[in-house]
Amino acid sequence: MRLAIATDAWAPQVNGVVRSLTETAAALAGLGVSAQFVTPEGLPTWPLPTYPDIRLAIGAGPAIAARLDAMSPQALHIATEGPVGHAARRWALARGLPFTTSYHTRYPEYVRARAPIPEALTYAWLRRFHGAATRTLVPTETMRRELAGWGFANLAIWSRGVDTTLFRPRERASLDLPGPVMLSVGRLAVEKNLEAFLSLDVPGTKVVVGDGPQRAELERRFPEAVFLGVKTGEDLAATYAAADVFVFTSRTDTYGNVMQEAMASGVPVAAFPVPGPLDVVTDPAVGVLDEDLAAAIAGALVLDRRACRAVAETRTWDAAARQFAAALAPFAAAARAA
Template sequence: MPQPAGMKIAICTDAWAPQVNGVVTTLTRTRELLRQFGHDVEVFSPASGFITVPLPSYPEIRLPLFPGRRLGRLLDEFAPDRVHIATEGTLGLAARAWCMRRGLCFTTSYHTQFPDFVHQRFPIIPAATVYRLLRWFHNGASATMVATPQVRAELARHGIGNTVMWGRGVDTTLFDPHRRQPLDLPGPVWVYVGRLAVEKNLPAFLSLDLPGSKLVIGDGPARRELEERFPDAHFTGYKFGEELAGLLAGGDVFVFPSRTDTFGLVMLEAMASGLPVAAYPVTGPVDVVREGLTGCLREDLRDACLAALTLDRKAVREAALACGWEKAARQFESNLVPCRPLQVALPRAGMTGI
């Protein structure tokens, strides 16, 4: 629905810089554009002066420790008329509690296949338990924003309703085939960009029998193990900006082995760079990749890689040009709801003795 100009928007997120991932990129670009649209946007994140602790098994992610009191003061001072809670971590829980105590409407978003993320790190926790927590968390919102129809359907199967679409974009000026850098590697070059963590399923890619070279751009808790296990792969660590764009455009096929992402923003960045995508036919890739045009989806990932190598890079780039960030930010803007009090049915006076 059309929104008034000059809204005061609070975005509460456990994922923020210096973390490097699609959630942070999405929220950063959304904040920039909302400000350009004329809104007053404040992001409340672990960097907002909270005491933080590293997430067990993933020290790159730091969680605010008991953030409720400080976050409450910050939100009271900012006095937002729109609140969006982007993540289900400790800061997201505190933001939800602040809204509920005041009886205020808010929106949430679902970025990560949280049950899989938790189960891969803590196998003793059943997925059903995590879904119960997700239902409690998101069904309290006026709307939950999701990136793809596949995710929307998945959440509906687990009892999470009132979802709305919030697409993603890509910077087609930064990610451009003209930035292609010659790589001093035998070709073809198979590229992965992203976190090096268990949920990204990197061994499924790095163990493939493929000609040429495998280039891994990124970092994370699994890097040392992966370097030891796959010494023939080339690990660069994190790269950013034009350096990242040049390396990405210098590859031949982007390989996305994850089975647990809700979207996979980096696939759009690869496509904008002219790289076709090879991936599994699962949530995320099935909504991003156009089979036979921008990539190939197979249960046999090696087959997907070899098939993607034959695709037209110019056609891949053309398809990515339709995915702009401004459209995604406008969609986010239209999904926000005023912080009006929740409608609660009060008991009749005769039943309370008033």
């Protein structure tokens, strides 16, 4: 089956959305699904206000429609609610074709953190966007219940896996920093709540991997922390393995792939007991969830790293891809039903 995946999130962005889509697409090939991406690549883009690293292909509707026509897909998945996602949605609706969507980002909370816009208003907009889909895929049961409470319908689970070949324990891994080494990986933006970690008075070295609009401010306010910038591939994997504990501070993430990457590297997790961590750190042997983040870090530091690896090995991208494929709405099946 030829599948088109429309997404506003794409390289050079480094985030959980891009990782989830690319890993799932690779695993779908083994299920007989050939995934092609419709992205802003090659189109004029404009920076997102307050987050210039994210660029949006505003006004690209005709170009997106032309790309989809050329692909002649047999199914469509719309991964994001930006201009590319809206253009793909219009293309499908105009032709009477079914499609699926996915919910990756808690935009209402992100918008509210930047502007006095009521969350209910943004949720109403999102509900309308996803309401036309045959299925809206969410990463966890917690998110399914939460969105159902906001009136979303036709929700299905599409979980996340982890690359246990790349992310693995490495005996020689070292950052040559005073321990314990406490690591955070992710976008440096206000919704990630990094201050909760960086302001802690705890022994050891705080290490931050990633970039984003808040980086300069955080480096100025917390000079004792080590900011390593964006890392990928083997370099990122070695950094994970060199940490003593992984600290996840976000209260708004829908999942948190980075926690599973840390666990696969044999690193226990410290986080708040909120959606995301509650669904990823499901075994007390692999992490500690506590509103007192310092206590969570102290508790995680004494956990068995082998247990973290063992749990991560049960979470595969193949399993996630099967969930994804099961929710698709092939055009031919829809035509037969009609």
